[in-house]
Amino acid sequence: MGASADTLRDRLASRKARAGIVGLGYVGLPLAVELAKAGFHVTGIDLDPRKVQHINDGQSYIPDVPTKDVQALHAKGLLDATTDFAIVRELDTINICVPTPLRKTKDPDMSYIVSAVEGIAKHLHPGMLIVLESTTYPGTTDEVVQPMLEATGLKAGVDFFLAFSPERVDPGNPNFQTHNVPKVVGGVTPACAELAKALYGTAIQTIVPVSSTRVAEMVKLLENTFRAVNIGLVNELALMCDRMNIDVWEVVDAAATKPFGFMAFYPGPGLGGHCIPIDPFYLSWKAKQTGFDPRFIELAGHINAGMPHYVVDKVSEALNTRRKAINGSKILVAGVAYKREIDDMRESPALDVMGLLLARGAEVSYADPYVPVVHGREWSGGYDINRVEMTRGRIGQYDAVVIVTDHKVFDYAALLKEADVIVDTRNAIKGSHPNVFKLGAPRAAEGLKASIA
Numbered sequence: 001m002g003a004s005a006d007t008l009r010d011r012l013a014s015r016k017a018r019a020g021i022v023g024l025g026y027v028g029l030p031l032a033v034e035l036a037k038a039g040f041h042v043t044g045i046d047l048d049p050r051k052v053q054h055i056n057d058g059q060s061y062i063p064d065v066p067t068k069d070v071q072a073l074h075a076k077g078l079l080d081a082t083t084d085f086a087i088v089r090e091l092d093t094i095n096i097c098v099p100t101p102l103r104k105t106k107d108p109d110m111s112y113i114v115s116a117v118e119g120i121a122k123h124l125h126p127g128m129l130i131v132l133e134s135t136t137y138p139g140t141t142d143e144v145v146q147p148m149l150e151a152t153g154l155k156a157g158v159d160f161f162l163a164f165s166p167e168r169v170d171p172g173n174p175n176f177q178t179h180n181v182p183k184v185v186g187g188v189t190p191a192c193a194e195l196a197k198a199l200y201g202t203a204i205q206t207i208v209p210v211s212s213t214r215v216a217e218m219v220k221l222l223e224n225t226f227r228a229v230n231i232g233l234v235n236e237l238a239l240m241c242d243r244m245n246i247d248v249w250e251v252v253d254a255a256a257t258k259p260f261g262f263m264a265f266y267p268g269p270g271l272g273g274h275c276i277p278i279d280p281f282y283l284s285w286k287a288k289q290t291g292f293d294p295r296f297i298e299l300a301g302h303i304n305a306g307m308p309h310y311v312v313d314k315v316s317e318a319l320n321t322r323r324k325a326i327n328g329s330k331i332l333v334a335g336v337a338y339k340r341e342i343d344d345m346r347e348s349p350a351l352d353v354m355g356l357l358l359a360r361g362a363e364v365s366y367a368d369p370y371v372p373v374v375h376g377r378e379w380s381g382g383y384d385i386n387r388v389e390m391t392r393g394r395i396g397q398y399d400a401v402v403i404v405t406d407h408k409v410f411d412y413a414a415l416l417k418e419a420d421v422i423v424d425t426r427n428a429i430k431g432s433h434p435n436v437f438k439l440g441a442p443r444a445a446e447g448l449k450a451s452i453a
């Protein structure tokens with residue numbers, strides 16, 4: 001390694017290096033906290049002044065990051081934040097954790113990465129390490145980020161160091177968090193990889209070096225495409241089971257007893273979150289540029305995107321047993337976050353389910369202890385909806401309840417007792433009951449008799 005690499009390695013070992021995180025969201029804030037816990041002075045850079053203010057007030061806004069950690073690290077002078085990229089002049093390392101959404105056309109939206117790298121490039125100085133963490137297509141680091149940074153006249157691998165390391169955080173998972181999920185790292189040059197490994201090694205238990213940034217980028221896309229395709233497969237199985245009067249949940253649980261060669265995936269109302277519905281399309285977009293047709297990704301996307309429509313068909317089937325239509329019915333959506341125990345609404349299938357119900361004339365309400373308001377811009381209804389409480393004595397007023405997210409805190413016993421009909425998209429209510437219409441499962445026989453009577 002050259003002199004600037006040696007200097008940075010020493011500064012990392014002694015914790016004299018100053019670390020920066022660009023983008024203090026679900027990925028960036030937990031990483032900032034881990035690096036600060038490892039002894040670095042960490043400064044977050046975010047365009048959102050509210051997030052910056054929260055950090056500088058010693059407060060967390062990410063459920064997985066306790067406020068007491070932010071408070072303690074801020075009080076020790078190890079964690080602060082700014083909206084001003086000028087701070088880059090004082091930093092030795094930067095991890096970029098900005099969003100990578102899709103455009104409406106399902107093409108990658110690189111504008112956040114580009115704007116973050118522009119902000120960094122203005123103040124880039126010799127001896128810095130820049131690591132991109134945002135999920136993106138293979139080639140982003142060396143085709144997009146490297147030329148932008150090298151336009152300053154500094155050279156990657158010589159004057160500054162550049163790597164890609166995908167973030168694998170699983171929000172709401174109590175067992176695996178930033179510090180104990182192995183971190184894959186690929187550098188533009190071996191020196192870049194070595195320094196990125198040295199940075200992460202201070203805060204994360206296991207580092208997995210790979211030979212290039214492109215491999216590291218592809219690793220993340222394989223992981224998320226694997227999930228999207230397997231969820232697509234099990235969703236298709238649920239649609240099949242529905243036709244064949246077989247309980248898909250029982251099938252998956254029994255198959256999961258096989259001690260090898262099977263991994264359980266469960267059906268649901270559709271994909272949600274910032275990763276699984278989006279990342280595979282980053283890969284298919286790039287693959288298509290080489291003339292390759294990525295069929296599994298497209299097929300899984302097609303099946304998964306159809307699930308909210310199937311949920312609405314189930315609601316229609318359930319109401320039909322009461323001689324009611326969706327049009328004019330009062331429907332309560334139980335759970336709107338994209339998965340249980342979190343507050344994240346991004347790409348949540350509940351938004352599609354609510355939009356489709358509304359388009360068919362339903363009066364839609366929702367209950368979710370984690371989401372106080374669904375903003376008008378988030379769903380096709382176009383107006384803000386405030387949540388209602390799903391407490392005992394108040395459930396019977398709805399014509400149907402649709403469980404979209406199976407939060408543990410919901411009182412399922414009360415729901416079962418009081419709701420006229422329930423559409424359960426998550427198998428949240430075990431067993432079969434006359435008033436429960438499960439995704440991918442037959443209805444209890446007595447229910448059929450009751451509705452015919």
Ligand SMILES: NC(=O)c1ccc[n+]([C@@H]2O[C@H](COP(=O)([O-])OP(=O)(O)OC[C@H]3O[C@@H](n4cnc5c(N)ncnc54)[C@H](O)[C@@H]3O)[C@@H](O)[C@H]2O)c1
Pocket residue numbers: 022023024025026027028045046047048051097098099100112115116119133134135136167168169170171274275
């Ligand atoms: N959330 C997850 O579970 C998860 C898991 C693994 C990987 N990822 C990936 O990590 C990346 C970040 O995701 P996230 O969930 O943390 O997003 P997020 O929206 O929670 O946070 C991103 C932050 O970046 C800030 N930002 C946007 N543009 C900026 C800019 N130019 N300069 C400074 N700040 C800027 C935003 O204000 C926001 O606070 C994405 O690529 C995502 O795919 C997310």
